[in-house]
Amino acid sequence: MFHKEGHKIIIITLIFVVGCFLLADTYIGQAWLRTVIMIGLLLVLILILQFFRNPKRHSVIDDKHVLSPVDGKVVVIEEVFEKEYFKEKRLQVSVFMSPLNVHVTRYPISGNVIFSKYHPGKYLVAWHPKASEENERTTVVVENETYGKVLHRQIAGALAKRIVNYAKLNNKAIQGQDSGFIKFGSRVDLFLPLDTKIKVKLNQKVSGGETVIAEKG
Structure with missing residues (x-):
């Protein structure tokens, strides 16, 4: 498919x-x-x-879990100040995608889309420290009663020239279903509550819509 x-x-x-x-x-x-x-x-x-392959994923919907939005490798796990939406400290988990990975972006949690914004920008390499602030990107925030608010940000890389975002304000998000698509390499950042229990390690390979990134603390 x-x-x-x-x-x-x-x-x-x-x-x-x-x-x-x-x-x-x-x-x-x-x-x-x-x-x-x-x-x-x-x-x-x-x-x-x-x-452009789009393999079927078997997402286990659980409001206490945050699923990986994309396939790739975990390259960042750290506490940061998220300045666009939360304007406070959050736990950031970033997944880097090579051109060989599936590039479908999936909703990490179920809930309501309460924020969705596209930012035009540069095409720095995806692992550049300023890529999350200066590259072409989209920011989506989904909220549910169990987990709260989770932000996922699609970030274009040096090869990516177009980010597709399906998340619209007030849409109903379903965990594991398509949230967007990034063409030709990039990364996705997750911003989670500080009391989140991270379930992955640096350099771990993850599968979009299947691997549990974190669970409710």
Whole structure:
């Protein structure tokens, strides 16, 4: 299954690859060169298909748990001052996605969307200290009675040129369902209450919509 954000790109890439195959078969007489070109084109198509894959996830809905919003590796666990929405100290957990990871962003908790904002910006590498404040990004806050308020922020990386955000103000969020999509590499930051019990470690690989990042303290 492929994500809807990739349908147009996949079709265009497929047409391009097929067209190049036909041209190579017609105009390139050297068999070795024709083979190299065809293999290269197939690799491009495979990479595009892999990037936009959207595997089914089995999210266990639990209002006491915060699920990872994305696939990737935990690169930050620290107490910080969140200045955009909370304007107070929070626990930050950041997950970095390589271009090979699934790039669907999923709601970490169920509840009501009480804040959703897009920020245009730069395209610093995702692990840059200022990426969360200066890069293209979206900030979404979901609230429920059990856990309270959880903020997740999609941050564009050096390759990402478009962030898609489905979260609209007053929408009903369902834990594990699609919240957005980031095209071509990036990271997502979570900002959690200080009494949260973190259930992951630095450099741990996590799965969006399945791995428990934290639980209610």
